[in-house]
Amino acid sequence: GAGVSQSPSNKVTEKGKDVELRCDPISGHTALYWYRQSLGQGLEFLIYFQGNSAPDKSGLPSDRFSAERTGGSVSTLTIQRTQQEDSAVYLCASSPPAIAGVNEQFFGPGTRLTVL
């Protein structure tokens, strides 16, 4: 079956512009996560969705970042007034309904954002 897909795969934008990054999770996965990966760094948690609700937005770096999820499926991460420090790979992951222990998170290939 299809894995997590993200689009675009690459995005180059000018400082000050808004960007939207899209994530299509694996069908049937109730949880969805966004992470940011900067060069030479590990993954930084941004936000978590359970269904369409975001119980934890604590990782969003500033109010320029927002995300939504509709229909318990597709999610969009929006960055307004982009800054050069926003340049990174944005990774989306999804996981099935929890059973026990830590849910395995299945990652998409990421969107590489470059802000000029």
Place this chain on the structure above:
Amino acid sequence: GQQLNQSPQSMFIQEGEDVSMNCTSSSIFNTWLWYKQEPGEGPVLLIALYKAGELTSNGRLTAQFGITRKDSFLNISASIPSDVGIYFCAVPPRSGGSNYKLTFGKGTLLTVNP
């Protein structure tokens, strides 16, 4: 917040050699995870450890959950070129309940020369 110290940052080895990397923390965790990320892809879970002292294998990969619960090790035996990638350790929050919020180490970049 939680911080993981992962080492080494990078390794350059010859095909057939064994590899060892580790993650340490000043905090105690109940779960340790190891992921591999190949170029242009997202991380993929390799091994999950849930019990202190646990030793788990997945093919040529072996990971151990340190007895102090503050560290974990990943070993790769008889490396092959397709082992190339970045290996990350990761942990959920110490308080539990919010297992989704993983903290990742900065990764070990592995290069294997054929």
